[in-house]
Amino acid sequence: MSADSVWRTPVPVVQAPMAGGASGPALAAAVSRAGGLGFLAAGYKTAEAMGAEVRELRELVGDRPFGVNLFVPGASDPGVVDRELPVYRARLASEAERLGAELGDVPPYGVSDDWHAKTALLLAEPVPVVSFTFGCPPVELVDAFRAAGTATVVTVTTAREAELAAGVRPDVLVVQGAEAGAHQGRWDNASDEPYGLLTLLALVRAVTDLPLIAAGGLMTGRQIAAVLAAGGSAAQLGTAFLRCPECAAPAPYKAALADPCFTATRLTRAFSGRPARGLVNRFLTEHDAYAPAAYPEVHYATAPVRRAAAAAGDPEAMALWAGQGWRLAREEPAADVLARLAAELREVFGPWRTPAEPPGPAPAGILPDLRRLPGADDLPGGRATP
Numbered sequence: 001m002s003a004d005s006v007w008r009t010p011v012p013v014v015q016a017p018m019a020g021g022a023s024g025p026a027l028a029a030a031v032s033r034a035g036g037l038g039f040l041a042a043g044y045k046t047a048e049a050m051g052a053e054v055r056e057l058r059e060l061v062g063d064r065p066f067g068v069n070l071f072v073p074g075a076s077d078p079g080v081v082d083r084e085l086p087v088y089r090a091r092l093a094s095e096a097e098r099l100g101a102e103l104g105d106v107p108p109y110g111v112s113d114d115w116h117a118k119t120a121l122l123l124a125e126p127v128p129v130v131s132f133t134f135g136c137p138p139v140e141l142v143d144a145f146r147a148a149g150t151a152t153v154v155t156v157t158t159a160r161e162a163e164l165a166a167g168v169r170p171d172v173l174v175v176q177g178a179e180a181g182a183h184q185g186r187w188d189n190a191s192d193e194p195y196g197l198l199t200l201l202a203l204v205r206a207v208t209d210l211p212l213i214a215a216g217g218l219m220t221g222r223q224i225a226a227v228l229a230a231g232g233s234a235a236q237l238g239t240a241f242l243r244c245p246e247c248a249a250p251a252p253y254k255a256a257l258a259d260p261c262f263t264a265t266r267l268t269r270a271f272s273g274r275p276a277r278g279l280v281n282r283f284l285t286e287h288d289a290y291a292p293a294a295y296p297e298v299h300y301a302t303a304p305v306r307r308a309a310a311a312a313g314d315p316e317a318m319a320l321w322a323g324q325g326w327r328l329a330r331e332e333p334a335a336d337v338l339a340r341l342a343a344e345l346r347e348v349f350g351p352w353r354t355p356a357e358p359p360g361p362a363p364a365g366i367l368p369d370l371r372r373l374p375g376a377d378d379l380p381g382g383r384a385t386p
């Protein structure tokens with residue numbers, strides 16, 4: 001992996017996979033076609049539904065690279081499920097009643113998130129990149145993806161997770177800081193205070209040489225320049241794409257992101273049973289204090305309530321996932337987001353983007369890997385010199 005390579009590609013930006021509907025084929029295709037790396041979120045879907053989205057994306061994206069994100073299944077503490085979950089459900093009953101909904105149950109595929117069927121499908125019909133969150137895939141699976149020609153990415157939130165992840169030899173790590181929107185990808189479902197991104201990047205860089213994709217609160221090219229200087233090879237942005245027309249998030253959610261009445265984000269288990277960052281609204285404020293660490297049980301319990309709230313245009317009972325930089329999210333096409341980030345990056349690193357060799361040491365890049373992926377040759381910015 002050559003040191004300067006990141007600067008030979010258009011934009012070192014990965015569009016975060018966003019489960020729950022926000023990042024479907026339209027957004028992923030728009031990002032990949034504009035020179036970033038688009039991602040599908042397979043979480044909460046059946047393998048069949050994931051397969052249908054992959055087929056749709058392949059049509060839209062042509063020969064450009066893209067990724068698919070999987071949830072690594074874990075198990076809730078049975079004691080929490082037996083004792084605390086029923087109490088929480090009882091407390092949520094009035095929320096459901098108010099919206100004419102019923103609390104939900106975990107569907108048959110929900111505990112494993114259809115893991116075996118999804119991994120089998122992605123091995124049978126390989127995609128360019130597969131990323132994992134909420135845990136570490138087994139080394140045999142990482143090896144099988146490598147043999148199938150698929151690059152693998154593991155999400156980490158601590159240096160310890162990074163050390164363990166490096167042991168299964170993925171191609172890249174996503175380093176997710178506390179600033180990030182939605183769920184913390186930490187492998188257990190503990191309540192430890194998450195690390196800020198810059199601190200975490202330094203801690204992870206100290207334990208592994210793997211290329212790192214930085215995630216959490218990144219909204220501008222200058223911030224991306226900062227994480228590249230801090231040892232990252234690229235940046236993964238979620239919230240920055242939430243207001244794009246290609247993003248399929250519900251309208252009241254998009255409106256809330258632009259509404260000055262929402263003034264803060266916070267980590268909470270109230271919606272899903274796992275710590276996740278969202279805009280502070282009534283539901284979060286009322287239920288955060290006693291939400292149990294039961295995931296995905298709480299996610300499926302509250303899903304019908306959140307859906308009914310979205311249908312009723314009531315953002316106060318929805319999960320308004322947002323990173324700490326949400327105020328900077330703009331309503332503009334994904335290609336414009338990428339063009340703006342690229343222009344801001346050029347303001348910082350302009351000389352490095354000339355065809356000549358860069359003037360000094362530059363961060364290691366994931367992008368040689370991306371350029372080896374099918375269709376990457378004709379990305380604006382061209383093929384790297386071998």
Ligand SMILES: Cc1cc2nc3c(=O)[nH]c(=O)nc-3n(C[C@H](O)[C@H](O)[C@H](O)COP(=O)(O)O)c2cc1C
Pocket residue numbers: 016017018019020022041042043069132133155176179180181182183185215216217218236237238239240321322323324325
């Ligand atoms: C609405 C939403 C849904 C998300 N869903 C996923 C997911 O399914 N898988 C995943 O690995 N990360 C998911 N994330 C986290 C992102 O990968 C990333 O860490 C985060 O968006 C970075 O912070 P930012 O939102 O401030 O850019 C999600 C983020 C958001 C905002």
